[in-house]
Amino acid sequence: MSEYIILKIPKIFINLPRKDAxxxxxxxxxxxxxxxxxxSLGKAxxxxxxxxxxxxxxxxxEGIPITYDDESLMxxxxxxxxxxx
Numbered sequence: 001m002s003e004y005i006i007l008k009i010p011k012i013f014i015n016l017p018r019k020d021a022x023x024x025x026x027x028x029x030x031x032x033x034x035x036x037x038x039x040s041l042g043k044a045x046x047x048x049x050x051x052x053x054x055x056x057x058x059x060x061x062e063g064i065p066i067t068y069d070d071e072s073l074m075x076x077x078x079x080x081x082x083x084x085x
Contacts, residue, residue, distance in 0.1 A: 035064055042076030
């Protein structure tokens with residue numbers, strides 16, 4: 001079961017339609033966590049319900065380079081195992 005952290009972000013800081021706010025904020029948070037090396041490519045894609053290819057395309061659109069090492073590969077293999085088991 002997943003654990004969650006609830007963030008309270010004052011509406012004044014976010015000029016987004018309410019229905020889109022959660023999705024956009026989550027996407028931006030995941031991109032930043034990936035960029036800082038805190039989560040793997042596969043985990044990032046999973047968190048925002050994208051395929052790895054779609055997440056790579058999103059990173060390209062945002063001008064963010066892909067970083068990939070052995071640890072990231074192992075984490076991504078775990079994500080793939082969870083999705084297809």
